Amino acid sequence: MTRPILEVDALERRFDVSAPWLNRLLERKPRRTLRAVDGVDFDILPGQTLALVGESGCGKSTIAKLVTGLHAPSDGKIRFNGDPTKMQMIFQDPFASLNPRWRVGRIVAEPLRTLFPDTTDAQAEARVGELLKTVGLSPADAAKYPHEFSGGQRQRISIARALAGEPEFLVCDEPTSALDVSVQAQVLNLMKRLQREMGLTYLFISHDLSVVRHMADVIAVMYLGRIVEIQPTADLFANPLHPYTRMLLDTIPDLEAPKRDRAPMGGEVPSPVSPPSGCTFHPRCPLSFDRCKRELPKRTPDVHDRRVACFAAAEGKTDV
Amino acid sequence: MTQPVLDVQGLRVEFPTRHGTLTAVDDISLTIGRGEILGVVGESGAGKSMTGMAILGLLEPPGRIAAGKILLSGDRIDTLTEQQLQAVRGRRIGAIFQDPLTSLNPLFKVGDQLVETIRLHTPMTRAQARRRAIELMQEVGIPAVEERIDNYPHQFSGGMRQRIVIALALCAEPELIIADEPTTALDVSIQAQITALLKRLCRERGTAVMLVTHDMGVIAETADRVAVMYAGRLAELGTVEDVVRRPQHPYTVGLMGSIPSLRRDESELQMIPGAMPRLNSIPSGCAFNPRCAQAGPKCSRDIPRIHGEGAACWLALEGATA
Ligand SMILES: Nc1ncnc2c1ncn2[C@@H]1O[C@H](COP(=O)(O)OP(=O)(O)OP(=O)(O)O)[C@@H](O)[C@H]1O
Ligand SMILES: Nc1ncnc2c1ncn2[C@@H]1O[C@H](COP(=O)(O)OP(=O)(O)O)[C@@H](O)[C@H]1O
Ligand code: SF4
Ligand code: SF4
Ligand SMILES: [Mg+2]
Ligand SMILES: [Mg+2]
Numbered sequence: 061m062t063r064p065i066l067e068v069d070a071l072e073r074r075f076d077v078s079a080p081w082l083n084r085l086l087e088r089k090p091r092r093t094l095r096a097v098d099g100v101d102f103d104i105l106p107g108q109t110l111a112l113v114g115e116s117g118c119g120k121s122t123i124a125k126l127v128t129g130l131h132a133p134s135d136g137k138i139r140f141n142g143d144p145t146k147m148q149m150i151f152q153d154p155f156a157s158l159n160p161r162w163r164v165g166r167i168v169a170e171p172l173r174t175l176f177p178d179t180t181d182a183q184a185e186a187r188v189g190e191l192l193k194t195v196g197l198s199p200a201d202a203a204k205y206p207h208e209f210s211g212g213q214r215q216r217i218s219i220a221r222a223l224a225g226e227p228e229f230l231v232c233d234e235p236t237s238a239l240d241v242s243v244q245a246q247v248l249n250l251m252k253r254l255q256r257e258m259g260l261t262y263l264f265i266s267h268d269l270s271v272v273r274h275m276a277d278v279i280a281v282m283y284l285g286r287i288v289e290i291q292p293t294a295d296l297f298a299n300p301l302h303p304y305t306r307m308l309l310d311t312i313p314d315l316e317a318p319k320r321d322r323a324p325m326g327g328e329v330p331s332p333v334s335p336p337s338g339c340t341f342h343p344r345c346p347l348s349f350d351r352c353k354r355e356l357p358k359r360t361p362d363v364h365d366r367r368v369a370c371f372a373a374a375e376g377k378t379d380v
Numbered sequence: 381m382t383q384p385v386l387d388v389q390g391l392r393v394e395f396p397t398r399h400g401t402l403t404a405v406d407d408i409s410l411t412i413g414r415g416e417i418l419g420v421v422g423e424s425g426a427g428k429s430m431t432g433m434a435i436l437g438l439l440e441p442p443g444r445i446a447a448g449k450i451l452l453s454g455d456r457i458d459t460l461t462e463q464q465l466q467a468v469r470g471r472r473i474g475a476i477f478q479d480p481l482t483s484l485n486p487l488f489k490v491g492d493q494l495v496e497t498i499r500l501h502t503p504m505t506r507a508q509a510r511r512r513a514i515e516l517m518q519e520v521g522i523p524a525v526e527e528r529i530d531n532y533p534h535q536f537s538g539g540m541r542q543r544i545v546i547a548l549a550l551c552a553e554p555e556l557i558i559a560d561e562p563t564t565a566l567d568v569s570i571q572a573q574i575t576a577l578l579k580r581l582c583r584e585r586g587t588a589v590m591l592v593t594h595d596m597g598v599i600a601e602t603a604d605r606v607a608v609m610y611a612g613r614l615a616e617l618g619t620v621e622d623v624v625r626r627p628q629h630p631y632t633v634g635l636m637g638s639i640p641s642l643r644r645d646e647s648e649l650q651m652i653p654g655a656m657p658r659l660n661s662i663p664s665g666c667a668f669n670p671r672c673a674q675a676g677p678k679c680s681r682d683i684p685r686i687h688g689e690g691a692a693c694w695l696a697l698e699g700a701t702a
Pocket of ligand 3: 342346349357
């Protein structure tokens with residue numbers, strides 16, 4: 061069997077979100093901890109795309125930062141079975157992530173300069189030209205500044221920069237969320253082509269299930285810092301196991317079958333500082349029963365082969 | 381024919397700059413009837429918000445309405461003075477923007493803001509206005525209103541804040557609501573709640589709604605008719621079924637194709653080559669012609685226009701592009 065390129069095991073990241081110590085002292089408030097990522101496990105096989113989906117604040121970006129080393133784990137393990145210099149990240153905001161005072165050529169060449177310090181100027185220039193062509197821009201664009209480009213073009217520049225380090229593993233945090241759909245299509249097609257041609261592995265983060273369906277081999281659905289369900293893409297859409305996944309799938313507007321008189325799911329995601337007891341989804345779950353309030357469901361080998369963390373799913377229930 | 385609530389005829393919005401005049405909205409005509417939701421879609425920069433701002437009389441100078449008419453239930457509102465406009469805004473037109481914090485004052489309790497707005501537009505007493513505020517908050521789905529009415533905006537979640545903004549917009553029972561990307565900053569589950577709320581209110585009160593968004597899925601589930609904008613112009617206007625299922629304009633066709641499907645496997649997404657032009661370099665003729673696979677000689681010469689339902693494309697208008 062192929063060995064995963066990334067293995068994440070019981071990963072946890074806590075943040076201290078207490079009031080400043082003087083306020084705590086005066087108002088007798090306790091320290092407060094927010095568990096942004098809580099007991100997260102997943103593997104990614106080389107050449108595949110694993111997607112993390114979930115609503116705002118569920119911990120997706122925190123996982124991206126843990127995997128790329130921008131945050132240290134509070135607990136658990138991340139094992140990367142590749143060359144650590146061959147991991148790169150692409151961010152959501154193509155405006156903020158490019159230095160506005162640098163010309164595009166310098167931006168794209170930066171990883172070359174740090175990872176391959178022997179590169180001559182002529183080699184760097186030739187490589188930048190090639191990379192710009194790869195992402196659908198022109199070598200002449202190297203002389204321009206980021207503000208001269210549209211959002212989609214800037215995201216292409218980010219991708220060219222990430223490719224300059226000859227990565228094998230890319231962490232992409234909402235790479236198209238700031239883009240219009242027609243531009244998104246251009247960037248997603250580019251990312252798929254590069255994956256095919258270069259054998260790249262992606263950890264792909266998005267809140268958009270249709271984008272994730274298009275891009276991912278495996279989808280992990282997150283709720284309040286935990287993976288509640290993880291399945292190969294086709295299985296997840298054909299047979300969603302977790303009540304939260306089913307709620308998400310029911311809620312997203314579907315162009316091909318619009319539900320014009322839907323009764324939307326009530327409630328909202330609770331505060332991660334004081335999450336509900338037991339299964340944190342229980343206050344919104346149509347299937348919840350007393351055990352859900354007391355006990356935390358885990359993904360286990362005997363329940364759908366570790367694909368879902370839910371007591372109802374364990375008993376084979378999927379409907380109210 | 382019954383009179384539409386909103387009737388926009390040939391609206392043109394210009395921004396004079398040092399390098400010449402930019403046309404952000406170019407010859408837009410549309411109507412919205414009682415209880416109808418008109419979706420306005422297009423990529424960022426297409427002119428959606430400027431159309432809404434022009435109707436609200438909120439264009440920032442030097443931006444100005446350079447041509448056209450705007451009628452609200454038959455009354456011209458584009459020629460009003462700022463003072464007259466202020467009376468129309470809030471009372472006859474409500475506004476909901478993407479960021480609820482732009483509509484809420486962080487320093488005042490939400491209940492007080494509702495009470496003030498109600499009293500500005502109606503002759504109610506404080507006590508009556510407070511009762512009305514509580515009713516409105518209940519109507520938009522704020523739980524435990526009596527406890528929450530004296531909270532400040534930052535004490536609510538994003539979805540709750542947007543509900544309060546909707547309550548504010550409803551205070552004076554306006555004839556028209558302009559909602560500019562009201563759910564863009566919200567999670568899908570909250571987005572569905574807010575659009576369902578807008579739809580219910582519109583149906584129950586007969587309010588006309590202009591729903592500006594870049595999300596075709598939201599349009600497909602919410603709007604009755606759709607206006608597609610491109611480079612400041614109308615590309616296509618029609619019923620939601622027609623525009624979503626049988627788009628006529630090559631741009632709308634490309635836009636629909638570029639949205640990843642929730643049901644089908646696609647090895648590649650359809651792409652429209654290139655990008656929407658900037659305002660200072662709108663191509664002559666049909667603004668879409670450099671990106672259009674069907675463009676013919678006429679397309680770079682003459683601007684195709686619609687003033688009613690249809691597609692602003694020479695193929696649809698004349699069945700030919702020569
Ligand atoms: N540096 C930090 N200090 C304190 N709390 C943090 C910090 N970074 C993230 N959090 C909290 O951790 C939780 C997870 O945040 P994260 O950014 O990972 O969410 P996300 O899933 O990426 O959301 P979004 O879809 O909004 O980008 C949130 O409640 C967030 O407020
Ligand atoms: N103050 C301004 N001066 C010049 N151009 C402007 C100004 N405000 C907006 N525009 C331009 O008007 C066009 C339409 O903008 P807008 O209506 O906000 O688009 P959207 O469809 O994204 O809501 C854009 O090209 C924008 O850059
Ligand atoms: S464990 Fe219980 S509350 Fe949680 S998702 Fe399953 S049924 Fe619902
Ligand atoms: S008018 Fe011509 S260029 Fe414009 S959309 Fe129609 S065919 Fe294409
Ligand atoms: Mg994030
Ligand atoms: Mg806008």
